[in-house]
Amino acid sequence: MAAQANTAGSKxxxxxxxRSRRGQxxxxxxxxxxxxxxxxxxxxYLPFGEMVGFSFYKMKYVGKRTFVxxxxxxxxxxxxxxxxxxxLSLYYMGGSVVQLALALYLATILSFKVKGxxxxxxxxxxxxxxxxxxxxFIFKFFYTRGFVFDTVLQWCGFxxxxxxxxxxxxxxxxxxxxxTSVWRYFGQNMVLFIGAIMSxxxxxxxxxxxxxxxxxxxxxxxxxxxxKTIVTLNVILSxxxxxxxxxxxxxxxSGANGTGTYFVVMNEIAHTQQKVGLASAMAVVLLLIxxxxxxxxxxxxxxxxxxxxxxxxxxxxxxxxxxxxxxxRKAGR
Amino acid sequence: xxxxKVLALTLAAAMTLSLAACGxxxxxxxxxxxxxxxxxxxxxxxxxxxxxxxxxxxxxxxxAASGLTYASVNLGEDYKDLTTTIKFIHHxxxxxxxxxxxxxxxxxNEMYPGITVETEGITDYAEDSLLRLSAGDWGDVMFIPAIxxxxxxxxxxxxxxxxxxxxxxxxxxxxxxxxxxxxxIGYMGNAQGVLYNKKVFADAGVTSLxxxxxxxxxxxxxxxxxxxxxxxxTNYAAGWTMGGAWDGYLGAITNGDETWLNQKFIHExxxxxxxGDGTGPYALYKILYDxxxxxxxxxxxxxxxxxxxxxxxxNGEIGAMVLGSWAVAQMKAAGDNPDDIGYMPFPITVNGQxxxxxxxxxxxxxxxxxxxxNKAAAMVFVKWMVEESGWCDLEGGYPISKTAPTSFVFDxxxxxxxxxxxxxxxxxxxxxxxxxxxxxNQGGDAKVQRIVEAxxxxxxxxxxxxxxxxxxxxxxxxECGVEVLY
Numbered sequence: 001m002a003a004q005a006n007t008a009g010s011k012x013x014x015x016x017x018x019r020s021r022r023g024q025x026x027x028x029x030x031x032x033x034x035x036x037x038x039x040x041x042x043x044x045y046l047p048f049g050e051m052v053g054f055s056f057y058k059m060k061y062v063g064k065r066t067f068v069x070x071x072x073x074x075x076x077x078x079x080x081x082x083x084x085x086x087x088l089s090l091y092y093m094g095g096s097v098v099q100l101a102l103a104l105y106l107a108t109i110l111s112f113k114v115k116g117x118x119x120x121x122x123x124x125x126x127x128x129x130x131x132x133x134x135x136x137f138i139f140k141f142f143y144t145r146g147f148v149f150d151t152v153l154q155w156c157g158f159x160x161x162x163x164x165x166x167x168x169x170x171x172x173x174x175x176x177x178x179x180t181s182v183w184r185y186f187g188q189n190m191v192l193f194i195g196a197i198m199s200x201x202x203x204x205x206x207x208x209x210x211x212x213x214x215x216x217x218x219x220x221x222x223x224x225x226x227x228k229t230i231v232t233l234n235v236i237l238s239x240x241x242x243x244x245x246x247x248x249x250x251x252x253x254s255g256a257n258g259t260g261t262y263f264v265v266m267n268e269i270a271h272t273q274q275k276v277g278l279a280s281a282m283a284v285v286l287l288l289i290x291x292x293x294x295x296x297x298x299x300x301x302x303x304x305x306x307x308x309x310x311x312x313x314x315x316x317x318x319x320x321x322x323x324x325x326x327x328x329r330k331a332g333r
Numbered sequence: 334x335x336x337x338k339v340l341a342l343t344l345a346a347a348m349t350l351s352l353a354a355c356g357x358x359x360x361x362x363x364x365x366x367x368x369x370x371x372x373x374x375x376x377x378x379x380x381x382x383x384x385x386x387x388x389x390x391x392x393x394x395x396x397a398a399s400g401l402t403y404a405s406v407n408l409g410e411d412y413k414d415l416t417t418t419i420k421f422i423h424h425x426x427x428x429x430x431x432x433x434x435x436x437x438x439x440x441x442n443e444m445y446p447g448i449t450v451e452t453e454g455i456t457d458y459a460e461d462s463l464l465r466l467s468a469g470d471w472g473d474v475m476f477i478p479a480i481x482x483x484x485x486x487x488x489x490x491x492x493x494x495x496x497x498x499x500x501x502x503x504x505x506x507x508x509x510x511x512x513x514x515x516x517x518i519g520y521m522g523n524a525q526g527v528l529y530n531k532k533v534f535a536d537a538g539v540t541s542l543x544x545x546x547x548x549x550x551x552x553x554x555x556x557x558x559x560x561x562x563x564x565x566x567t568n569y570a571a572g573w574t575m576g577g578a579w580d581g582y583l584g585a586i587t588n589g590d591e592t593w594l595n596q597k598f599i600h601e602x603x604x605x606x607x608x609g610d611g612t613g614p615y616a617l618y619k620i621l622y623d624x625x626x627x628x629x630x631x632x633x634x635x636x637x638x639x640x641x642x643x644x645x646x647x648n649g650e651i652g653a654m655v656l657g658s659w660a661v662a663q664m665k666a667a668g669d670n671p672d673d674i675g676y677m678p679f680p681i682t683v684n685g686q687x688x689x690x691x692x693x694x695x696x697x698x699x700x701x702x703x704x705x706x707n708k709a710a711a712m713v714f715v716k717w718m719v720e721e722s723g724w725c726d727l728e729g730g731y732p733i734s735k736t737a738p739t740s741f742v743f744d745x746x747x748x749x750x751x752x753x754x755x756x757x758x759x760x761x762x763x764x765x766x767x768x769x770x771x772x773x774n775q776g777g778d779a780k781v782q783r784i785v786e787a788x789x790x791x792x793x794x795x796x797x798x799x800x801x802x803x804x805x806x807x808x809x810x811x812e813c814g815v816e817v818l819y
Contacts, residue, residue: 060767063760140570140636140638141636143636144633144636144638145632145633145636147636165633165635167633167635167636168633168634168635168636168789170786170790173635253570253635254570254572254778255779256569256570256572256635256778256779256782256786257635257782257786258786268779269770272770272772272775272776272777272778272779273766273767273770273772274763274767275767275768275770
């Protein structure tokens with residue numbers, strides 16, 4: 001103790017502070033946070049920062065690097081293949097709309113009492129559990145001329161000669177690929193929706209039924225407003241997912257024949273052509289696009305749902321006015 | 334207060350005890366392997382000593398009485414009474430599993446019953462073999478991994494000088510040191526030509542093998558007209574079968590110039606121009622474009638299947654595939670008609686002469702640190718494998734031994750090798766490949782797939798593609814500061 005007292009005043013001050021309640025709080029907070037923060041920094045922000053750095057260089061994985069400033073970004077915007085590839089995302093966005101509508105529809109049906117509901121849920125969720133690469137191989141054979149899909153369609157009375165080449169025909173091959181992505185993810189969306197719908201108080205349905213609301217009205221006025229958060233989340237995830245679609249085109253067509261999405265082009269540039277700087281710039285640009293898309297969607301949903309509340313608010317006001325007028329008339333009489 | 338002290342004490346005691354326990358168990362755990370280690374060391378130590386001794390011994394007598402060369406071994410006469418065990422590590426795990434290698438060794442033992450050969454197939458050979466080589470306990474014979482030529486004398490026994498060895502084998506200069514000694518003998522050679530089904534060609538009425546692009550297209554057309562087979566199977570979907578296969582013919586095969594690919598290509602202003610005589614890169618890729626445009630390839634190229642194409646060509650459902658000779662064995666093994674699979678020189682003729690490039694696959698190397706007996710046994714084994722085993726021919730490879738019988742017929746073809754880059758220019762090709770994004774021989778599959786797409790959909794003419802390539806190549810030359818000389 002005596003030795004400690006002899007040490008410098010500042011140290012004593014620190015020790016005192018460390019023993020104080022406030023000091024203890026801060027020490028504990030820092031001690032608990034340091035590990036996740038260090039991990040987060042080391043494995044997320046540091047590599048990301050490195051990649052942003054790479055995007056200003058002309059470089060390969062090995063060998064010397066030359067600083068080129070904004071040249072990589074300029075070529076991202078001037079090259080045809082980079083932004084041309086983003087157009088393919090429109091196919092995937094279209095697919096995600098179909099996917100969410102389908103998921104919402106099935107989720108609503110399955111959240112009411114349906115015979116064998118759990119089996120259906122299981123079957124529809126199952127594709128999500130399969131590895132993306134395996135799905136790629138499944139669909140490669142599925143779409144091969146005269147294989148599974150064509151055979152099934154032939155059972156339905158189609159002639160093989162009238163059927164298109166699902167992957168060769170450049171006007172539909174992207175739709176075929178989007179189909180695989182819808183098949184894979186709608187089950188997962190559905191399960192999320194079902195989870196959200198489960199949390200709706202069932203008394204509301206009873207009350208609505210007593211008021212004479214049919215199933216669609218129950219969906220429109222009870223279910224949808226209650227699960228708007230999860231709908232927003234799913235839409236945002238699907239749209240950002242469509243911007244960065246990778247697995248179906250990479251595995252099924254290896255991005256050839258007009259199916260190379262932005263990610264596939266980026267992968268080709270980074271790994272085959274070894275233009276790491278350019279690919280990094282592409283990644284940064286895509287990140288900014290995804291940011292922009294997310295913020296726009298956030299604003300959009302804020303607008304949509306606030307509108308709904310406003311409408312209600314307006315209706316209530318109107319009703320109050322009517323009541324007031326009615327009262328005034330009564331009083332005036 | 335007292336109670337707290339007691340509590341604290343007990344706690345401290347408990348913790349110390351548990352710590353001690355931990356330490357104890359750790360020690361116990363550590364002891365066992367330590368014991369093992371010592372045991373291992375004891376057993377290993379003499380072995381290591383022996384190896385060191387042998388190495389020392391080997392070096393002195395090997396240099397002095399180095400009677401042991403490839404040429405000096407008379408198979409079936411020398412070393413008949415040698416009794417030892419040698420170990421051979423290799424990458425052909427498929428041949429280990431299907432019994433080919435054990436069969437070969439059984440045959441070897443008919444001639445040399447005293448030499449026991451143990452084999453070990455390694456799946457990830459390229460990586461593992463390097464580790465094993467530097468660790469030093471790999472055995473007596475191995476396929477030489479990617480090492481520097483300067484390190485060859487440290488690890489391997491020379492077979493003789495390259496000049497001497499060239500009398501017996503092809504590609505003796507693959508692994509040579511500065512003194513001109515040969516350290517590696519290929520187990521098979523790979524040549525660049527076209528894989529075809531002899532029966533389909535015969536059925537189509539193609540009697541002599543096509544020698545020019547026009548003849549080749551005509552042959553494919555005959556297959557389409559006269560048989561049900563797919564004339565040319567592109568394997569478009571696999572990707573590597575496009576760039577990886579077609580780029581392999583650039584260089585001497587297309588223009589007869591051994592220096593073109595690695596020395597002139599990078600300095601050429603118009604590498605893809607039409608020479609008008611069916612030669613050069615223009616003629617090479619045009620074969621693919623024309624075949625596609627004329628409907629001589631598979632119906633739906635986007636769903637081709639690499640594994641599926643093997644039985645198809647074996648059964649005569651495919652006429653030809655543009656692949657290196659390494660593919661021959663796989664196609665032969667894929668069905669009941671191995672004898673229908675043939676291999677022809679690439680159909681480009683330069684001034685009346687067809688060319689093929691060829692090189693060895695993995696090469697046998699003999700451990701420089703093995704005992705003298707094992708070295709002799711290994712030398713006998715390698716010579717037997719090269720000359721007597723028939724393994725090379727079994728794989729459908731380009732012959733290694735100049736005397737062993739072979740079914741690989743490249744009549745009237747000049748077999749050459751593209752010479753390497755000029756000193757100081759080794760990296761330029763990589764730079765240009767990357768900058769132009771054409772990636773010749775470096776996974777540039779997309780550019781060859783584009784030819785098929787353009788020809789099938791009519792989106793681009795062949796001239797447009799070539800002009801585009803030339804523009805990209807010139808831009809890359811400018812960007813990288815490469816002088817245009819030709």
